[in-house]
Amino acid sequence: MKEVIVSKFGGSSMADYEAMTRSAKIAINQNSNIVVVSAVYGVTNLLVELSKKSCDSEWNDIEPLLKEVRNKHERILEKLPSQNELKEKVNKHLEELNTLVKGIFLLKECSARTYDSLLSFGERLSSLIFAEVVKENTEKDTQFFDVRKVLITSDDFNKATPQIDIISKKCDQHLYDAKYGNVLFITQGFIGNSIEGHTTTLGRGGSDYSASLIAEGIGADILQIWTDVAGIATTDPRIVKEAKLIDEITYSEAAELATFGAKILHPTTLSPALRSNIKVFVGSSYEPEAKGTWIKTKVENAPLVRAMAKRTSQTLLTLSTPKMLDAHGFLFDIFKVFNDFKISVDSITTSEISVAVTIDNDVTHNKKFIDELSKLGKVKIENDLSLVSIIGNEINHTPNLARRIFSCLDNINVRMICLGASKHNFCFLVNEKQSDDAIRFLHKEFIS
Numbered sequence: 001m002k003e004v005i006v007s008k009f010g011g012s013s014m015a016d017y018e019a020m021t022r023s024a025k026i027a028i029n030q031n032s033n034i035v036v037v038s039a040v041y042g043v044t045n046l047l048v049e050l051s052k053k054s055c056d057s058e059w060n061d062i063e064p065l066l067k068e069v070r071n072k073h074e075r076i077l078e079k080l081p082s083q084n085e086l087k088e089k090v091n092k093h094l095e096e097l098n099t100l101v102k103g104i105f106l107l108k109e110c111s112a113r114t115y116d117s118l119l120s121f122g123e124r125l126s127s128l129i130f131a132e133v134v135k136e137n138t139e140k141d142t143q144f145f146d147v148r149k150v151l152i153t154s155d156d157f158n159k160a161t162p163q164i165d166i167i168s169k170k171c172d173q174h175l176y177d178a179k180y181g182n183v184l185f186i187t188q189g190f191i192g193n194s195i196e197g198h199t200t201t202l203g204r205g206g207s208d209y210s211a212s213l214i215a216e217g218i219g220a221d222i223l224q225i226w227t228d229v230a231g232i233a234t235t236d237p238r239i240v241k242e243a244k245l246i247d248e249i250t251y252s253e254a255a256e257l258a259t260f261g262a263k264i265l266h267p268t269t270l271s272p273a274l275r276s277n278i279k280v281f282v283g284s285s286y287e288p289e290a291k292g293t294w295i296k297t298k299v300e301n302a303p304l305v306r307a308m309a310k311r312t313s314q315t316l317l318t319l320s321t322p323k324m325l326d327a328h329g330f331l332f333d334i335f336k337v338f339n340d341f342k343i344s345v346d347s348i349t350t351s352e353i354s355v356a357v358t359i360d361n362d363v364t365h366n367k368k369f370i371d372e373l374s375k376l377g378k379v380k381i382e383n384d385l386s387l388v389s390i391i392g393n394e395i396n397h398t399p400n401l402a403r404r405i406f407s408c409l410d411n412i413n414v415r416m417i418c419l420g421a422s423k424h425n426f427c428f429l430v431n432e433k434q435s436d437d438a439i440r441f442l443h444k445e446f447i448s
Contacts, residue, residue, distance in 0.1 A: 003221040004179050007032040008189060008211035012228035013285040014126050015041035017079040017133070024134040026226060026288050033178045034218065036147070036189045036211040037130050039122025040072050044204075047119050054104035062105060070094050073125055086132050090125060097121045112157035116191075116201045123188035123207070131186040138184070145185040148193035149174050150217060151210060153200045160192055160200035162213050164272075171217030179218050187214070205266040212280075216272035223273050223280045225265070230284040231293035232257065232264055234307045239436050240443045246307065248294045253306050253391050254280075256425045260346075260389035261311035270295065304401070305392040305446040310435045311346065313361040314385045316415055320354040321377030331355065333376055341369045346387060347418040347427060356416055358387055358429060385415060386435035389427040390442060396423050408441040 007030060013023045014037055027035045038044075050065050073090055080086070100118055104110045110118070131144040150170035153160035177183040189207025192200045202209050208225055215223040232254065233243040249257075251274045258265040264282060273280050273295075283292030324330045334355055338345060343366075346358045354377075364370065364381050373379050395401060396419060405426065406414070415429040430438050 002031065004218065005030055005032045005222045005224060006034045006036065006211055006215040006218070006220045007224040007226060008036040008208060009038065009130075009285060010207065010225075010227045011038040011041040011044070013226050014038055014130065017076045019285070020076065020130055020133045021137065022288075023226065023285050024130070024137045026285055027134065027184070028138045028140070029288075030224065032184060032224070033220070034145075034175065034185045034187060034214055035130070035134070036187055036207065036214060037123065037127050038189050038207040040076070040126045040129075043069060043072055043122040043126070044119060046072075047122055050101055051104065051110045051115055051118055054101050055108050055110055059105060062101065066098055066101060069097065069121075073129065076129055080129075080132060081136070083132055086128065089128055093121060093125050093128070113155075113198055116157045116160075117199045119201055120188075120191045120199045123190050127186055127188045134184065134186060140184050141182060142184045142186065145174070145187040147187040147189075147191060147210065147214070148199065151192035151213060153192040153194055153202070155194040155196060155198060155200065157198075157200055159203040160194065162192065162202070162209075163195070164213075164216075166195075167213055167217045171214065175214075175218050179220075202268075206268075208266040208269040209272075212269050212272040212278075215278050216276045219276065220278055223278050225269070225280065225282045226285040226288075227264060227282065228284060228286055229264060230287045230290035231282050232262070232295075232307070234447050235309065235439055235443050236263075239439050240448075242448045243443070244447065245291070246293050247291060248296060248299045248301075249306060250299055250302070251280075251295055251297060252422075252424050253393070254295045256389065256391045256422065257307055257309050260387060260391070260425070260427060261309040262307075302393040304394065304398055305390055307391045308439055308442050308446075309389050309391065310439055311387040311389070312432060312435065314346070314358050314387050314429065314432075315361050315364050316356060316382040316385055316429055317359055317364070317373075318354055318356045318380040318382075319373055319377045320380070322353050323377065324353045324355075330376075334373070337369070337372045337376070340372070341366065343369065347416065347429075349416055349418060358385075358416070382415065384432045385429045386432045386438075387427055387429055388435055388438050388442070389425055390446070391425055394423055395419070395426050401426070404445060405442065408445040409438055412438050412441075 009023045135142045152163045152166040189210040231245045235243045237243040258267040280295035348357045417428045
């Protein structure tokens with residue numbers, strides 16, 4: 001029996017008619033069973049801007065954005081053979097978008113639920129058009145499919161939680177022919193449906209996650225992530241031009257890279273694939289013949305340092321109080337505040353009377369959160385830092401590694417160090433302006 005493949009194409013692979021055609025041919029040549037697509041490149045950003053301007057601007061400022069969304073899709077439609085039915089469907093979606101934006105404009109309010117409905121139009125439009133592009137290039141039975149029939153989530157709008165068991169049952173019910181038949185389904189990433197039937201989103205970058213959930217739901221063998229770079233590199237090539245492509249990498253290493261700033265994968269992507277032991281391939285839709293990167297449970301080569309990444313716009317928040325000394329339950333009180341405000345912590349260190357954590361810069365704008373923490377002790381905030389991470393294997397069991405790291409960072413001040421929680425990661429905070437240099441020095445020491 002042939003392998004079951006779910007292929008996901010990002011926004012750059014949906015940028016225009018030529019990009020869509022290229023992506024369609026890849027999906028066909030790969031014998032994909034399900035294709036998950038992002039919005040046309042730049043459309044999600046336009047929709048986010050619409051949500052903001054509709055609440056605080058004049059209609060004259062809003063109309064150009066709506067026109068730009070329409071133009072991006074009509075430019076693709078113009079290159080398709082006459083498709084009156086498709087054009088009607090696209091126009092209906094665009095009119096519905098226009099009506100929704102007018103409602104936000106009149107009320108001067110965009111609730112979380114409305115925001116998700118607004119952002120969903122990106123994927124709903126691109127998938128409609130892409131399905132027709134695929135049909136142009138194959139005689140295989142190709143069907144448009146609304147992912148909201150299977151991707152059931154909580155009603156936590158803007159960042160909904162997938163309901164794994166329900167998704168699996170729904171996939172058995174609606175996507176049987178993708179696995180056992182000869183049907184190629186084209187569907188959307190990023191969006192889902194609450195149990196109550198309202199459109200939800202999985203958060204920015206959630207299209208990869210959607211594809212992984214669908215792959216898990218149908219019991220796929222392979223998940224392909226097609227983007228605009230030819231695989232996962234040892235670091236961001238825009239920072240280090242000598243960065244090398246990685247042939248294969250473990251789930252653990254890839255997850256650390258995604259979590260700590262590598263843009264090529266969404267941090268949540270790998271969880272469903274790992275649970276179901278699905279092999280993940282990352283490649284470029286612009287260079288489909290390139291080797292790309294395979295993510296697996298086991299790999300042949302497991303170097304001490306595989307790659308490095310940075311997470312920008314970080315804040316070091318330090319809470320200090322003598323009450324912590326020899327007191328039990330104090331950490332519980334601190335992290336209860338984080339839990340109450342649904343704020344995640346990236347890294348943490350503690351001393352006898354203080355706790356230091358890294359969080360996103362934006363969190364410090366939440367005055368209520370800071371006020372609650374201040375009731376427990378003195379809060380100090382340092383903004384505009386970057387969390388630099390070295391990703392590899394057996395990092396916390398290797399002598400002299402720290403000496404090598406800090407020797408090459410001789411002129412860079414390190415604000416916080418985290419080591420020991422994972423054998424795959426060593427991370428530390430530096431000033432954002434020095435973060436690129438830190439990456440370059442480390443890459444030269446361990447990889448170049």
